[in-house]
Amino acid sequence: GGRGGPGRRAGLGAAMAAAPRWRERLFALYFVSHVPVTLLIDLQPLLPAGIHPPALAELLQWYTATFRDPLMLQPPEWFKAFMYCEAFLQLPFFPVAGYAFLKGGCKWIRTPAIIYSTHVATTLFAILAHILFHDFSKSEHSGPQTQRERLTLLSIYLPYLLIPLLILYTMLRNPHYNQADKRKRK
Numbered sequence: 715g716g717r718g719g720p721g722r723r724a725g726l727g728a729a730m731a732a733a734p735r736w737r738e739r740l741f742a743l744y745f746v747s748h749v750p751v752t753l754l755i756d757l758q759p760l761l762p763a764g765i766h767p768p769a770l771a772e773l774l775q776w777y778t779a780t781f782r783d784p785l786m787l788q789p790p791e792w793f794k795a796f797m798y799c800e801a802f803l804q805l806p807f808f809p810v811a812g813y814a815f816l817k818g819g820c821k822w823i824r825t826p827a828i829i830y831s832t833h834v835a836t837t838l839f840a841i842l843a844h845i846l847f848h849d850f851s852k853s854e855h856s857g858p859q860t861q862r863e864r865l866t867l868l869s870i871y872l873p874y875l876l877i878p879l880l881i882l883y884t885m886l887r888n889p890h891y892n893q894a895d896k897r898k899r900k
Contacts, residue, residue, distance in 0.1 A: 738816075741815040741827075741881055746808070749808050775787075793841070811823060827882075831878035834874065
């Protein structure tokens with residue numbers, strides 16, 4: 715089989731089917747790490763003040779001041795809706811997805827992962843557009859004023875768009891997850 719012979723194509727097919735393992739590890743880390751971040755940081759604006767330990771409230775204050783993210787201190791209603799989705803739809807899914815991707819090869823995760831990644835990518839487009847184009851000059855809490863500050867804040871949120879897009883791409887395009895049932899027809 716020279717360069718493009720059947721042996722090479724078979725090798726590429728096997729490599730393509732095996733390719734998700736590094737991605738599965740990345741996805742597992744993404745989902746497992748999301749649990750404490752969601753519980754300890756992301757959901758703070760939805761809960762009454764004083765529920766979280768002072769150190770966690772201070773961490774949120776430091777983050778919002780450092781990265782000029784007023785969304786986390788005074789979330790608009792549309793952002794709160796996304797936070798409720800994170801609390802009640804995504805949070806229960808994080809350990810399930812973490813398990814599936816840590817174990818590896820779990821084809822049953824395909825449909826839930828497609829739903830999750832599509833949902834999260836959609837919410838992130840709205841958040842990123844808000845960060846890039848909203849006039850924060852009238853915000854009660856300091857938001858990004860310069861293009862550099864907007865891009866810095868954008869860089870905090872961007873992985874939460876890129877990893878779900880990679881999950882979506884993997885679930886749709888990788889042969890391991892995209893194999894149709896090959897049932898014999900009689």
